[in-house]
Amino acid sequence: MIKNVSVIGAGTMGNGIAHVFAQHGHAVTLIDISTEQLEKAMATIKKNLGRQFEKGTIGEVQIQETLDNISTETDLAKGVSSAHWSWKRLPKMRQSN
Numbered sequence: 211m212i213k214n215v216s217v218i219g220a221g222t223m224g225n226g227i228a229h230v231f232a233q234h235g236h237a238v239t240l241i242d243i244s245t246e247q248l249e250k251a252m253a254t255i256k257k258n259l260g261r262q263f264e265k266g267t268i269g270e271v272q273i274q275e276t277l278d279n280i281s282t283e284t285d286l287a288k289g290v291s292s293a294h295w296s297w298k299r300l301p302k303m304r305q306s307n
């Protein structure tokens with residue numbers, strides 16, 4: 211059974227994927243090379259949870275449970291060490307030739 215999920219890249223795609231998995235009971239490690247990006251991603255997730263609360267689709271307990279399910283990491287090896295499944299959401303690399 212997939213319980214622990216690692217999401218690599220905390221940008222536009224990564225924060226949304228982490229949010230959905232965490233809201234549905236998975237322990238999510240959100241990984242990025244940038245601490246600032248991880249802070250921005252968590253702020254975005256909190257803002258989006260607040261929107262769901264305002265719409266009445268989730269309660270305060272679910273907000274807290276979702277946030278408690280997410281941890282952040284800048285070290286890739288540590289971040290995926292306990293993952294049952296990982297999802298890479300990184301920028302595409304440019305060809306140099």
Ligand SMILES: NC(=O)c1ccc[n+]([C@@H]2O[C@H](COP(=O)([O-])OP(=O)(O)OC[C@H]3O[C@@H](n4cnc5c(N)ncnc54)[C@H](O)[C@@H]3O)[C@@H](O)[C@H]2O)c1
Pocket residue numbers: 218219220221222223224241242243244247286299300301302
């Ligand atoms: N944004 C979309 O609507 C969308 C839709 C479909 C597919 N995609 C694809 O998904 C991927 C990610 O898109 P995005 O919009 O989330 O990009 P983004 O630029 O918002 O986020 C990418 C994140 O990856 C991080 N990163 C870069 N190299 C890393 C590394 N080695 N280890 C860990 N983190 C690293 C960056 O710091 C950044 O926070 C791209 O390949 C894009 O083409 C995006």
